[in-house]
Amino acid sequence: MEEGMQLIDENGKFNVDGLQDFVTATEFAQSGLSYAIVAIIGSQSSGKSTLLNQTFHTKFKEMDAYNGRSQTTKGIWIAKCSDIDPFTIVMDFEGTDSNQRGEDDAAFERQSTLFALEIADVVLINMWCKDIGLEHAASRPLLKTVFQVIKRSSKQPKKTILFVIRDHTKTPLERLKKFIFEDIEKIWDAVPEPETTTLYEFFKVEITALPSYEFQEVEFKEQVAQLRQQFVHSTCPGGLVGDRKKVKSASFSIYAEDIWKTIKENKDLDLPSLKVMVATFRCEAIAEEKLKCFTSNMRWLAIKEDVQTGPVPGFGEDVTSILETCLSEYDIEVGHFDQEVRNAKRKQLLSNVLMVVHDAYDTMLMHLYSNTVNSFKTSLEQSLNEGREYVASIHLCSQSCLREFDEGCEDAAIQQSEWNANEFRKRLICNMLSEVMAKYKKQITHAIANTVESLLEASERNTWASVRDVFECNTEKAISEFSDAAASFDLCSSEINTKFQQLREYARNLLEMKAKEQADAGRVLKRMMDRSKQVFDNYEKSISWYKWTTETNLDEIERKALSKSLRILSILAAIRYDEMPDQIENVLYSSLMDRIVLNPSLQNTPMEAVLDPLAVDTWEEVSQNSTTLLKPEDCVSLWMTFIEEIKPMVTDVKSRQDARRKTRSNAALAARAVARAAVGVAVGAAAGAVGGPTAGGNLGIAFIKRVMRM
Numbered sequence: 001m002e003e004g005m006q007l008i009d010e011n012g013k014f015n016v017d018g019l020q021d022f023v024t025a026t027e028f029a030q031s032g033l034s035y036a037i038v039a040i041i042g043s044q045s046s047g048k049s050t051l052l053n054q055t056f057h058t059k060f061k062e063m064d065a066y067n068g069r070s071q072t073t074k075g076i077w078i079a080k081c082s083d084i085d086p087f088t089i090v091m092d093f094e095g096t097d098s099n100q101r102g103e104d105d106a107a108f109e110r111q112s113t114l115f116a117l118e119i120a121d122v123v124l125i126n127m128w129c130k131d132i133g134l135e136h137a138a139s140r141p142l143l144k145t146v147f148q149v150i151k152r153s154s155k156q157p158k159k160t161i162l163f164v165i166r167d168h169t170k171t172p173l174e175r176l177k178k179f180i181f182e183d184i185e186k187i188w189d190a191v192p193e194p195e196t197t198t199l200y201e202f203f204k205v206e207i208t209a210l211p212s213y214e215f216q217e218v219e220f221k222e223q224v225a226q227l228r229q230q231f232v233h234s235t236c237p238g239g240l241v242g243d244r245k246k247v248k249s250a251s252f253s254i255y256a257e258d259i260w261k262t263i264k265e266n267k268d269l270d271l272p273s274l275k276v277m278v279a280t281f282r283c284e285a286i287a288e289e290k291l292k293c294f295t296s297n298m299r300w301l302a303i304k305e306d307v308q309t310g311p312v313p314g315f316g317e318d319v320t321s322i323l324e325t326c327l328s329e330y331d332i333e334v335g336h337f338d339q340e341v342r343n344a345k346r347k348q349l350l351s352n353v354l355m356v357v358h359d360a361y362d363t364m365l366m367h368l369y370s371n372t373v374n375s376f377k378t379s380l381e382q383s384l385n386e387g388r389e390y391v392a393s394i395h396l397c398s399q400s401c402l403r404e405f406d407e408g409c410e411d412a413a414i415q416q417s418e419w420n421a422n423e424f425r426k427r428l429i430c431n432m433l434s435e436v437m438a439k440y441k442k443q444i445t446h447a448i449a450n451t452v453e454s455l456l457e458a459s460e461r462n463t464w465a466s467v468r469d470v471f472e473c474n475t476e477k478a479i480s481e482f483s484d485a486a487a488s489f490d491l492c493s494s495e496i497n498t499k500f501q502q503l504r505e506y507a508r509n510l511l512e513m514k515a516k517e518q519a520d521a522g523r524v525l526k527r528m529m530d531r532s533k534q535v536f537d538n539y540e541k542s543i544s545w546y547k548w549t550t551e552t553n554l555d556e557i558e559r560k561a562l563s564k565s566l567r568i569l570s571i572l573a574a575i576r577y578d579e580m581p582d583q584i585e586n587v588l589y590s591s592l593m594d595r596i597v598l599n600p601s602l603q604n605t606p607m608e609a610v611l612d613p614l615a616v617d618t619w620e621e622v623s624q625n626s627t628t629l630l631k632p633e634d635c636v637s638l639w640m641t642f643i644e645e646i647k648p649m650v651t652d653v654k655s656r657q658d659a660r661r662k663t664r665s666n667a668a669l670a671a672r673a674v675a676r677a678a679v680g681v682a683v684g685a686a687a688g689a690v691g692g693p694t695a696g697g698n699l700g701i702a703f704i705k706r707v708m709r710m
Contacts, residue, residue, distance in 0.1 A: 003058075003059045003060075003079065004058060004059065004060050004061075004077045004078060004079035004092065005018050005019075005021075005022050005077065005078055005079070006018065006074075006075055006076070006077050006078075007019060007075070007076045007077060007078045007091070007256070008075045008076040008112070008115075008260065009074065009075040010074040010075045010094065010108075011075075012075075012108060012111070012264060014256075014257055014260050014261070016253070016257060019078070019252075019253045019256065019257070020253050022078060022080075023252060023253050026080045026087075026089075028080075028087065028089070028252060029252075031086070031087035034086040034087060034235060035086055035087040035088065035089070035235075036086055036087070036088045036089070036121050036122065036231070036234045036235055036240075036241045037088075037089045037090075037091065037119060037120045037121050037122075038056070038081075038088060038089070038090045038091070038120060038121070038122045038123075038124065038231065039090070039091040039093060039116035039117075039119070039120035039122070039123050039124065040052055040090070040091070040092060040093060040116075040123070040124040040125075040126055041093045041096070041112070041113050041116055041123065041124070041125055041126070042095060042096065042124075042125060042126030042127055043095050043096050043126075043127070043128075043131075044094075044095030044096065045063055045072070045095060046095065046126050046127065046128060046166065047126065047166060047213060048073070048092060048093070048095065048124075048126045049061060049062045049063070049072060049073055049092055050062050050063075050213060051124070051126060051164065051166075051210075051224070052079075052090050052092055054213075054220075054221065054224045055224050055227055055228050055231075056079075056081040056082065056084065056088065056090050056228070056231070057081065057082040057083065058079040058080075058081065058082070058090055058092075059079070060073065060077060060079065060092045061073065072095075073092050073093070073094050073095065074094055075094055075112075076091055076092070076093050076094065076112055076115070077091065077092040078090070078091050078092075079092070081231075084228075084231055084232060085232060085233065086233070086234065086235050088231060088234070091116065091119075091120065093112050093113075093116060094108070094109075094112060096109045096113075111263050111264065113143075114263050115259060115260055115263055117150065117159060117161075118259050118263070119255075119256055119259055120159070121159065121160065121234075121240070121241035122159070122160045122161075122162055122231075122234070122240050122241055123159060123160070123161050123162070124162050124163075124164050125161060125162070125163045125164065126164050126166060127163065127164070127165060127166065128165075128166050128167055129165050129166060129167050129168050129169050129171070129176070129209070130167070130169070132165070132176060132179060132180065133179065133183075140183070140187060143184065143187050144187055144190070144191075147187055147188050147191050147199075150202055158201075158202060158203065158204060159202065159203050159204070160203070160204045160205075160206060160240050160241060161184075161203050161204070161205050161206070162206045162207070162208065162240070163180055163205070163206070163207045163208070164208055164209075164210060164227075165207070165208070165209040165210065166209075166210055166212075166213075167210075167211070167212045168209035168210060168211055173207075173209050176207070176209065177207045180207055181205065181207075184199065184205065185199055204240075206240070208223075208227060210223050210224065210227075211223065279334075279337035279338035279341035279342065280341050280345075282334070282337060283334050283337055283341055283342050283344075283345035283346075284345055286330060286333050286334055286345075287330060287345045287346070287348060287349040287352075290326050290327075290329060290330045290349060291326075291349060291352050291353060291356075293326060293329075294322065294323070294326045294353050294356065295356055297322055297326075299318065299322055300319070300322050303315065303318055303319060303360065304360050307360050307363050307364050307367070308363065310367055311364060311367040311368055311371065311408065311412075312364065313411070314411065315361075315364050315411065315412045316410075316411055316412045316413040316414050316415075317411075319357060319360075319361075319414050320414050320415045320416065323350075323353055323357070323414065323416050324415075324416070326349075326353060327346065327349070327350065327416070330346060330349055331346070334346075350416060354414075354416070354417050357414065357417075358419075361412065361414065361417075361419060364412045365409065365412060365421050365424045366424070368405055368408040368409060368412070368421075368424070369405070369424045369427060369428055372401050372402075372404060372405040372408075372428055373428065373431050373432075375401050375404065376397055376398065376401040376431075376432055376435070377435065379396075379397040379400065379401065380393055380394065380397045380435070383396060383397055390439070390481075390485065391481065391484045391485045394436060394485040394488055395485075395487070395488040398432055398488045398489060399488060401428075401432075402425075402428070402429075405421075405424075405425065405428060406421075406425075409421035409424070409425070429489050432489065433486065433489060433491075433499065436482060436485050436486065437482070437499065437502065437503070440478040440479075440481065440482045440503060441478075441503070441506050443474075443478050443481075444474060444475060444478050444503070444506060444507050444510065445510060447470070447474035447477075447478075448470060448471060448474050448475075448507060448510055448511065448514075449510060449514055451470050452467055452470060452471070452511060452514045452515070453514050453517075453518065455467050455470070456514070456515060456518040456571075456572065457518065457527065459527065459531075459567065459568040459571045459572065461567070463571050464571070464575075464576040465579070467511070468576070468577070468578075468579075471507060471508075471511055474507070475503065475504060475507040478503055478507075479500050479503050479504070482499065482500075482503060483496065483500075486499065511575070512575065512627060515572075515575050515627075515629055516629060518572060519572045519573075519629035519630055521634070521637075521638060524568065524569065524572055524630070524638055525638055525641060525642055525645070527568050528565035528566075528568050528569065528638075528642050529565075529642070529645060529646065529649075531561070531564045531565050531568060532561035532562070532564070532565050532646055532649065533649060535557065535560050535561035535564060536557065536561060536649065536650075536653050539557045539653075540653070540656065543660070554653065554654060554657055557653075558650055559593075561646075562593060562646075563589075563593065565642060565646075566585075566588055566589065566592060566593055566639070567585065569588060569630070569635055569638060569639065570584050570585035570588050570589075572629055572630060573588075573619065573628070573629060573630045573635060574619060574622060574626045574627060574628050574629055574630075575626060575627040575629060576623065576626055577623070577625040577626060577627070578623050578625050578626075580623040580625075582619065582622045582623065582626070583619075583620070583622075584619055584622065587614065587619075587632075588614075588635060588639075591614050591636075592614075592635075592636070592639050614632035614633065614635065614636050616632055616633075617631055617632070617633070618631065618632075619631075619632065
């Protein structure tokens, strides 16, 4: 019985004898409660019979595409599935929207759809992917009526609705699922009573998609084979029909006949008025035609092309005129149709046309935005060159450019839309403010960067107090001037405060950057070496070679050099943003300086025992506003490297001191010898006066020789 049997003909006549023969021939009665009934509904020529034949290996008559698209299945047909457990019956329903049946006899569609949902366990709703969202192609009108009837029934067993999307395109399946779920939920919720029930109390909804049978036959058959597997053991828990609360008895023929009779006699299933249906169909067709007319309108195409290269004068007026003509023509052609329907379709037409126009409108505003930005920069530069103050120039140029932009946006406005240029205007103001911010950031940089760098290089005791003065004074000056300039843009207080904060953060980041540059280990070490060398050089330059007094103790000079170098380390250890005192210098002195110079008893003590206060990652007793540049362990490492590198310098200074001392000692001896020689000469002279020249000369020479031997 795979070929099928006509259960209900196109006139609504139920084939009682034929169904009884079918039940007997297929041994349906012997299946007991283990069976499933599958029905398929959908629009005409959508491939319903083909899908059933491919999935269930039935042989329903299929449409011959070479003979045109026409009605193939008439009424309702039934067949037994081949090689599927449990016993499964499929029902092929006449397509909806049939041209042969016409608008006046569409009641059969709704009656047959209700019959499918009443008698079947699983109802396949066959639909084209391209038709998702359309009123009739997705069987929405049928579902509306069926839901109204089913929602009133408290005894309705749970059914499975399986939407089969045909000719699946690139649109992700998850997005299509989301749309379908939202759509059927809206249909269900639109039924007024009872409000306590939900769609999923009556239906289990599944959605699948298949590629094109005509162009992707191999892929189509592969996915159909997977679909077929869902009907194997379908009555088991979790299967497609496993959720049903009860199973009809095998007296299927009597049950089916009673259901159809009830549906035929139920007046609640009457179609909406023919007037509304005709209005819906014709208004949709006319709206679609007018949309095509708009998109092919030569004036519109010219505007669309011109706006790509620059602003189009009269853009809004021209587009408004073309759009108004489109809507007027629609109104004339649908004037005799149902008012509610034609108004709804007019609204949809307007929405569709505006979607076409929107990109061109945005492009127009983008041109206005770009031109105004350039105009602002040019006029500001010109105003400054003419000698105006910066704040006055900002006020003059911003107001002029914003007025120009607003006039352009007004010219681009489309009357039928509710669009405005607020977002573009905000972007424009933001761009102008960025120019102003850049100016004051540059001002902060010039005022702070070099000065802070010089102060940190000097590293005097009051370094951070001086840095704070420079930082705070110039930052607040820039903020004050920016506040005057920003008054031109009518910003709210929160926006102004945000900009103030950005300037402060910029200045702080600049300060931190400069401080980190100066706290680089290589720079710090070089500066410490230079500072020590300066101390030793000053000491040596101060020594008088003509003053024979005792020199200053070199240990004191060495301590002074180390002390000044260590001060550099303590200053660059952290950024002090406030006046709160800290113990960094004391910790460094007690842990490093005292061990190296002052306390000889610690010379043989392991370094670890002395550096405990520095064996941490952070400085203690430091203000929360401070930012660490050199951690304690970094200071230890730098100091030990410094001590090793300064040793040759100290050794050279000591050597030169020893050389000076030796030279001075020899000079003193020579001076004493010369003095004694002078005394000898004097003695000789005296002797000559007494005993004659010879005696005096001999006596003087003898005295000098004795002195020289000494």
